[in-house]
Amino acid sequence: MLPETPHPIRLYSPDEAAPTPCELATRELLRPALNRGGGRDLEPLSRGWFEEIEHKRYARAGEWLPRVLEFSRHRDETLLMAGPGLGSDALQYTRHETRVTMAVTTGDSADAIRRNFELRGLEPKFVTVDRVSRLPFDRGCFDLAYLNTLHTPALDLATTVDELYRVLKPGGKLFALIPAWYDVDRWQKWLLPFRQLYRSSHDPLTGPKQTAREVRRLCQPFEKVTLLHRHLRRSELPHVWRLFPLSWLERLAGRILAVRATKPISPQRATALPAAA
Numbered sequence: 001m002l003p004e005t006p007h008p009i010r011l012y013s014p015d016e017a018a019p020t021p022c023e024l025a026t027r028e029l030l031r032p033a034l035n036r037g038g039g040r041d042l043e044p045l046s047r048g049w050f051e052e053i054e055h056k057r058y059a060r061a062g063e064w065l066p067r068v069l070e071f072s073r074h075r076d077e078t079l080l081m082a083g084p085g086l087g088s089d090a091l092q093y094t095r096h097e098t099r100v101t102m103a104v105t106t107g108d109s110a111d112a113i114r115r116n117f118e119l120r121g122l123e124p125k126f127v128t129v130d131r132v133s134r135l136p137f138d139r140g141c142f143d144l145a146y147l148n149t150l151h152t153p154a155l156d157l158a159t160t161v162d163e164l165y166r167v168l169k170p171g172g173k174l175f176a177l178i179p180a181w182y183d184v185d186r187w188q189k190w191l192l193p194f195r196q197l198y199r200s201s202h203d204p205l206t207g208p209k210q211t212a213r214e215v216r217r218l219c220q221p222f223e224k225v226t227l228l229h230r231h232l233r234r235s236e237l238p239h240v241w242r243l244f245p246l247s248w249l250e251r252l253a254g255r256i257l258a259v260r261a262t263k264p265i266s267p268q269r270a271t272a273l274p275a276a277a
Helices: 019-027 045-058 063-067 090-096 110-118 155-166 185-190 194-198 212-218 241-242 246-253 267-271
Strands: 076-084 099-104 125-129 140-146 168-179 223-230 256-263
Touching: 019 045, 019 125, 019 155, 045 267, 063 090, 063 256, 076 090, 090 099, 090 110, 099 110, 099 185, 110 125, 110 140, 155 212, 168 241, 185 194, 185 246, 223 246
Parallel strands: 076 099, 076 140, 099 125, 140 168
Antiparallel strands: 168 256, 223 256
């Protein structure tokens, strides 16, 4: 079990209070804050604590992450990561010999990420930025870019995507995790409006939600844009809906829009792209 400590541990220094280890764990696990799993009592920020979070992140509801984010397919390539969380995904890329640089802001838990890496005998590479929409890198210096907006309510998504496009090499790939507007809560409000009176929902994501149409518009300069609805727990569904295969429902009402997009090799191809529908 991932216990909540009585006092928060300060992991970074923004104006607001730092999240507790329990809050960091629930964000990394993409689960509702009131969800408490069973298991061992582990010391927060210990190696066992990080390893348990890593194991649970990619199990069951999160088993799609390694495949969609292509952890094992980019050996010797450079990756810029924005929104690294506790660094679990960065560790997966690093283990497969991708050269990862994390752009961290005051809202990121840089101390926790550093500890997570050092406990595995690895040295993280950080670059501190005021905001992800203004990066201190030259044009076209990364093979890959990773963007996680699941817990970044103040992010300007349009300028951030434009900036990541700028720093990508021609033919480079963008991976993004964005809260989906048409998620399981949205469908339940429409189809079961009275359910909210006797059962409240607990959304594990705090970032601004986007529709697939909006994301395609933001990714218009890219080509080969793929959007996938992912991440849904059976416990979040009404009992009648649980009769259907979870994989079907996930593609309709998953909480996360997983995005993969490629920067055109030729600049002329980017300007010739048709407007998003």
